[in-house]
Amino acid sequence: MNPASSPPRLSMSQVLLCGAAIVTLSMGIRHGFGLFLQPVTMERGWTRETFAFGLAVQNLAWGLAGPFAGMVADRHGAFRVLVGGGLLYAAGLVTMGLSTTGLAFMGSAGLLIGMALAGTTYPIIFGVIARNVAVEKRSWAMGAAAAAGSFGQFLMVPVENWLIGSFGWQNALFVLGLATLLILPLAYGLKQPVDEVSTGPAQSVGAAVREAFGYPSFLLLMAGYFVCGFHLAFIGVHMPSYLKDHGLGSGVATMALALIGLFNVFGTYGAGVLGQRLAKRHILAAIYLLRSLTIALFVLLPLTPLSVYVFSAAMGLLWLSTVPTTNGLVAQMFGVRYLSMLGGFVFLSHQVGSFLGVWLGGRLYDISGSYDVVWWIAVALGVFAALINLPIRETAVVRAQAQPA
Amino acid sequence: MKVDMSSDKGGHNSGDMKLGWHVMAWGAALAALALVFTAYLSPQFAFDLASRIWACF
Numbered sequence: 001m002n003p004a005s006s007p008p009r010l011s012m013s014q015v016l017l018c019g020a021a022i023v024t025l026s027m028g029i030r031h032g033f034g035l036f037l038q039p040v041t042m043e044r045g046w047t048r049e050t051f052a053f054g055l056a057v058q059n060l061a062w063g064l065a066g067p068f069a070g071m072v073a074d075r076h077g078a079f080r081v082l083v084g085g086g087l088l089y090a091a092g093l094v095t096m097g098l099s100t101t102g103l104a105f106m107g108s109a110g111l112l113i114g115m116a117l118a119g120t121t122y123p124i125i126f127g128v129i130a131r132n133v134a135v136e137k138r139s140w141a142m143g144a145a146a147a148a149g150s151f152g153q154f155l156m157v158p159v160e161n162w163l164i165g166s167f168g169w170q171n172a173l174f175v176l177g178l179a180t181l182l183i184l185p186l187a188y189g190l191k192q193p194v195d196e197v198s199t200g201p202a203q204s205v206g207a208a209v210r211e212a213f214g215y216p217s218f219l220l221l222m223a224g225y226f227v228c229g230f231h232l233a234f235i236g237v238h239m240p241s242y243l244k245d246h247g248l249g250s251g252v253a254t255m256a257l258a259l260i261g262l263f264n265v266f267g268t269y270g271a272g273v274l275g276q277r278l279a280k281r282h283i284l285a286a287i288y289l290l291r292s293l294t295i296a297l298f299v300l301l302p303l304t305p306l307s308v309y310v311f312s313a314a315m316g317l318l319w320l321s322t323v324p325t326t327n328g329l330v331a332q333m334f335g336v337r338y339l340s341m342l343g344g345f346v347f348l349s350h351q352v353g354s355f356l357g358v359w360l361g362g363r364l365y366d367i368s369g370s371y372d373v374v375w376w377i378a379v380a381l382g383v384f385a386a387l388i389n390l391p392i393r394e395t396a397v398v399r400a401q402a403q404p405a
Numbered sequence: 406m407k408v409d410m411s412s413d414k415g416g417h418n419s420g421d422m423k424l425g426w427h428v429m430a431w432g433a434a435l436a437a438l439a440l441v442f443t444a445y446l447s448p449q450f451a452f453d454l455a456s457r458i459w460a461c462f
Contacts (some may be wrong), residue, residue, distance in 0.1 A: 035454075151437070158444040161454050250455035258445035259455070262438060 009192055010132040012232040016141060018189030020148030022082065025183060026089065026120035028152025029176050031112065032160030039169040050102040051192075054204010056355065060120075061114025063351025066344030071205055073340040075149045078128045079191040085119025085402065086183030093177035096168045120183055122146060123343030124169040128190045128325045130336040131262075136276070138331065142324035150320050154261030208338040211399075214347065217392040220335040221329055222349040224284060225292045227385035228322045229353030231291055231378055235315060238361040242371050243308065244391050251304045256312040262318025271321035272328075280332070281392040287325075288389065291318050292382030297353075301377045332394050 037051050073081040092112030099105040125145055133141040163172035203211075212218045240253040272281050298311040330342050357378075364373045446452055 057436045151441075154438070157454070158441065158450055161450060165453055234451065251451055254451050258442060261445075262442055263436060265407050 005274075009188070010128070012133050012141065015128055015132045016144055018186045018341075019028060019129060019145045021081070022120055022183050022186050022190075023122065023125055023149035024152035025180060026117060026152070026153070027149035027161070028094075028154075028156030029089075029180065030117060031153040032236065032351060033109070033161050034154045034158070035164060036169055036173070037195070039164060042104075043169070046102060048107075050105065054105045054307060055109030056358070057106050058114040058117070059351055059354055061111050062117040063348040063354075065082065065115045065118035065302070066123060066347045066351075068326050068343050068344070069115075070123050070340030070342070070344035071338070073119075073124050073127050074294070074338050075205075075283075077192060078124050078340070079187050081119045082190065083125055084186035085116045086180055086187065089116035089120060089180035089183065090177040092116055092172050093180060097173035097177075098344050116180075120345070122149065122323055122327065123340045123347055124330075125190075126343055127340035130331045130339050132192075133390065139275030139324060140272050140330045141326055143269050143275065145322055147265050147269035148274065148322040149323075150261070150264040154258075154265060157257065157261065168375055203337065205338070205341070208334070208341070209345075211397060212271065212334060212338075212342050214399060215333065217333060217394075218330070218342075218346075218390045219325060220392050222346050224385040224389050225322065225326055225346050225350045226289060226353035227381045228326075229350035229355075230357035230381055231295075231353075232319065232357070233354035234361045234374060235358035235377060236312045238365070238371060238374070245305075245370075246303045248303070248305065248308065255305075256308050257308055259312035259341065260316040260319060263313045264319040267317035267321040268323060270317075272324040275325050275328050279394060280329045281394060284322060284323050284392075285386040285390040286383045287321055288385035291315070292379045292386070295375055295382065296379045299379075301374070309333050329392065333397055344373075383392050 033055060037048065040046070041048055041051050067082050069085070089112075092108050095108035095112065096105065099108050122145075126142055129141050129145060130138055158174070160172060163175055167175065239256065243253050244250075245254070270285060271287070294311060294314045298307065301307055325341070326346060327343050330346060331339050334342055360370065360377070361374050364377075365371055447453075
């Protein structure tokens with residue numbers, strides 16, 4: 001049997017509706033955390049570093065917990081992981097609101113929410129999709145679910161801004177904590193018997209990890225995703241500061257955020273649709289190359305509100321479009337049995353790239369007094385990612401068949 | 406010659422229904438996106454959000 005194929009068990013519409021709603025909540029809520037920086041640090045009397053360190057720990061915890069959450073989902077079903085993740089998310093948001101020390105904030109906003117994200121985001125949902133949606137619709141379905149996560153990011157920024165303005169930051173966190181509990185009933189829609197979860201050829205976790213890390217195409221995919229993380233984190237964190245340095249008003253940054261959010265939904269969905277028709281390595285290479293081209297033009301051309309809007313729309317289209325394509329490739333290479341775990345490893349690489357994008361952006365700015373060097377590093381990395389995606393083999397790995405005695 | 410068109414009719418109906426669902430789903434998605442985008446354009450929201458973003462830098 002082709003390891004990439006498995007019989008569908010839950011209905012596609014049920015999987016998509018529940019999966020999409022879960023990632024809308026989990027990705028969306030987390031996306032608005034930057035809005036809490038000012039009110040939290042002012043009321044608690046913390047430095048921005050305290051707040052930023054908590055969120056940096058969150059990103060690392062998210063990446064590090066990903067393979068473990070994925071492994072549990074692959075072995076015992078996504079339902080348990082989603083329920084655990086939903087409870088951790090609620091606990092993390094409530095304790096984030098109650099934290100009065102930097103250490104408590106790191107534990108709540110950082111560790112708890114980081115682990116919660118690992119249990120409620122793409123690799124876990126994609127595992128369920130891949131097991132229950134026919135191969136010929138899988139890429140489209142992953143694109144639709146990923147687009148829901150993009151929509152969540154777009155939606156929750158104004159919602160969280162409104163919650164903070166209307167009820168205060170602390171109550172806003174409590175309301176969001178309650179909202180994450182919706183993940184629990186939604187997880188029921190993705191529940192399937194444990195014996196139905198382990199589809200595909202018998203293979204231990206260790207063997208699956210060794211197989212993946214010994215397969216050059218998987219390593220190339222991880223390296224490409226590292227660049228994706230670098231790009232998104234650098235632009236997401238440092239672009240408002242870049243615009244401010246160049247004398248553009250705060251309204252331009254707000255519109256840029258809106259355009260990235262809007263076009264991200266179309267780009268993510270479109271990448272899933274294209275993944276059904278074209279070679280995914282070509283799609284990924286094109287995405288990374290277009291990112292490099294877009295960044296280069298943005299840096300070379302005079303900076304105006306119009307150039308910022310065009311850049312934001314173009315980057316929005318390319319923002320999370322790597323998500324369904326990258327995870328779809330993992331399923332094509334190794335099948336669905338350990339998809340959530342292997343997706344978690346690929347995402348860990350993304351998070352390391354994110355960490356470097358944020359940190360290096362600030363570090364090189366402090367050294368050189370401008371973001372120019374980092375923009376050009378981002379261009380070079382995009383070209384590098386495009387090139388290393390081209391030789392990826394999209395065929396399923398060949399495994400030795402066990403011979404009957 | 407008698408031709409049984411029932412399956413053909415069913416095919417047309419199911420095709421129409423499928424198209425109808427697609428149009429409705431796309432319509433709902435685009436309406437939701439337009440609604441959220443409008444929220445970003447609201448002067449009060451834009452001011453609040455810009456203040457919070459700008460305060461970070």
